[in-house]
Amino acid sequence: MRRAKGITRRQLLAGAAAASGAVMLPGAWVSALAQDPVVDAVRKNGRPVSREKVPWKVQPFPLGQVRLRTGPFQKVMEINRRYIDSLPNDRLLHTFRLTAGLPTSAQPLGGWEAPDIELRGHLVGGHYLSASALMYASAGDDDLKKKADQLVEELARCQKANGNGYLSAFPTEFFDRLRNGVKVWAPFYTMHKIMAGHLDMYVYTGNEQALATAEGMAGWVGAYLKPIPDDQWARMQLEEHGGMNETLFNLYAVTGKEEYLALARRFDHKAFFEPLSQHRDELKGLHTNTNIPKVTGAARGYELTGSPYYHEIADYFWNEITSQRAYCTGGTSNGEHWNTGPGKLADELGTSAEECCCSYNMMKLTRHLYGWTADPKAMDYYERVMFNARLGTQDPDGMLMYYLPLAPGAWKTFGTPKDSFWCCTGTGIEEYSKTADTIYFHDDRGIYVNLFISSEVNWPEKGIRLTQDTAFPEEEGTTLTLQAEKPTELALHIRVPYWAAKGATVTLNGAPQAIHAKPSTYITLNRQWKTGDKVEVHLPMSLHTAPLPDDRTLQAAMYGPLVLAGRLGNEGLTQEMIYGRYGPRMKPGPAPEIKSSGKNSADWMEPAGGKLAFRTAGQPRVTQAVPLYQIFGEKYVVYWKVTGATA
Helix, strand or coil: CCCCCCCCHHHHHHHHHHHHCCEEECCEEECCCCCCCCCCCCEECCEECCCCCCCCCCEECCHHHEEECCCHHHHHHHHHHHHHHCCCHHHHHHHHHHHHCCCCCCCCCCHHHCCCCCCCCCHHHHHHHHHHHHHHHHHCCHHHHHHHHHHHHHHHHHHHHHCCCCCCCCCCHHHHHHHCCCCCCCHHHHHHHHHHHHHHHHHHHCCHHHHHHHHHHHHHHHHHHCCCCHHHHHHHCCCCCCCHHHHHHHHHHHHCCHHHHHHHHHCCCHHHHHHHHCCCCCCCCCEHHHHHHHHHHHHHHHHHHCCHHHHHHHHHHHHHHHHHCCCCCCCCCECCECCCCCCCCCCCCCCCECEHHHHHHHHHHHHHHHHHHCCHHHHHHHHHHHHHHHCCCECCCCCECCECCCCCCECCCECCCCCCCCHHHHHHHHHCCCCCCCCEEECCCEEEECCCCCEEEEECCCCEEEEEECCCCCCCEEEEEEEECCCEEEEEEEEECCCCCCCCEEEECCEECCCCCCCCEEEEEEEEECCCCEEEEECCCCEEEEEECCEEEEEEEEECCEEEEEECCCCCCCHHHHECCCCCCCCCCCCCEECCCCCCHHHCEEECCCCCCEEECCCCCCCEEEEHHHCCCCCEECEEEECCCCC
């Protein structure tokens, strides 16, 4: 985000579940994420109608069929649940009620949700509802769903008071300013968040009122844009408008109403899309998180229209970012922008290097490309981002980060409970509500185990339950145990990560298996499974180096998928330097020097005893190192200056 100075879903379920990844739980309608193919809500000749022109090759299991077990991801989900539950509805609703002319005596929230901030409402009406819906799907939290339902009801009252379907925490005058070329802070960005939050409440919890509110908003948007000519609209699109195209495509998928499809296409940002469609990287100087959501919208457009234009945009963009514009963490951006040409990152190790929203949105986009192809390389990237750029950006009280700094001597900084509410607060509470959404995918015949996270998945159509027991990344592997209602033919695909250079070993019920474990592939075990069958997978982790492409003397040390951070101590750090309403500031220091040939971080980093503990080796001064996600309350270094390496 740029900073400012006739059919019930119950009836529909049976025919749509396989295509949509949906399952009915008691009292809940649970579907795959809204960025996945969404359940259609109409029938033709008694059968569900799918508007997906390009079905995914593999589908995610619905969140309602996956449950986290004891481990780091369950822990961050529970911390997140407590935080979002701590925010009272009256305070969340305050600025919406003010705008609608309804009475309110609540204490206003601060930060980006304060009554004088132009982006107000982005978290309350949007991210918060999405996070609550996702948490309900992930953990079955009925109390949180009830609280979110009440929020939807009160927001509908605001919409009714506004008239014409408009719903926001700021007046329509902001959209007048946008149309007239007067400076304004991203009104369509906030509109997108509010619409997406309501649509998620419908998709994940079955809240019909939320869908009606989203449709009312779409009607207002259509009426607003109708008289605006294309040349004027092109100028207006230079202001950040989030993923309006994605949400409108999803609204079309849910309702089948062609006007939403046309409206989604109106949000095509041609000045940004055209170079990408022709495989040209013209990203230099662009605001990063303004643009990633547009590409996710293009991916959704491809799925619903089959247009090769949309496919080329999404496919080229993803490959360009992951290969040319991503750090060792998988994150992208510095100072919220792509400041240089492709492959030029040596001067981009700033204190505001990699905005957290960018990582969240790149993970969303990655799921689309993986769904189309089932390419394990996409999951290699997803894992890298998840363990390095997402895990470790939430503190023990649920406070979240705006940036993950990569400057030497930087430290992690966090917002405050009720006086920050940055864009990355919003994507953070969504992320930690849905960390189980990509562990497992499936096709008609088998399960794909993509991530090594303690969890279980239930596949009722096959009568199969798969339990994954692992302490990964502290454990170099995982154990998979199956329960089957009856002996069942099934292909079990287990990802061999890119970092498993030493290969992998697998035992089935204690017997070693003859496998070909090439990195960035799947091991496939195809057999008739029965209850109690156990697969043990060993994935040896090792030290390796991740240099910057334009200066190979600047190197990160990695262990398996984990970025290691050198511990530089906490001297001079205060609470005020770590937590702040507007994001604490810091001055970077020089990169610590390492004397080595630089061929592999194993030449200058070694295990230090204990789990995931390391230290520099063969250096005048020893520096301890741990995974980046474990660093809190101290300064660190990610990229070291290796003086013996070749630039």
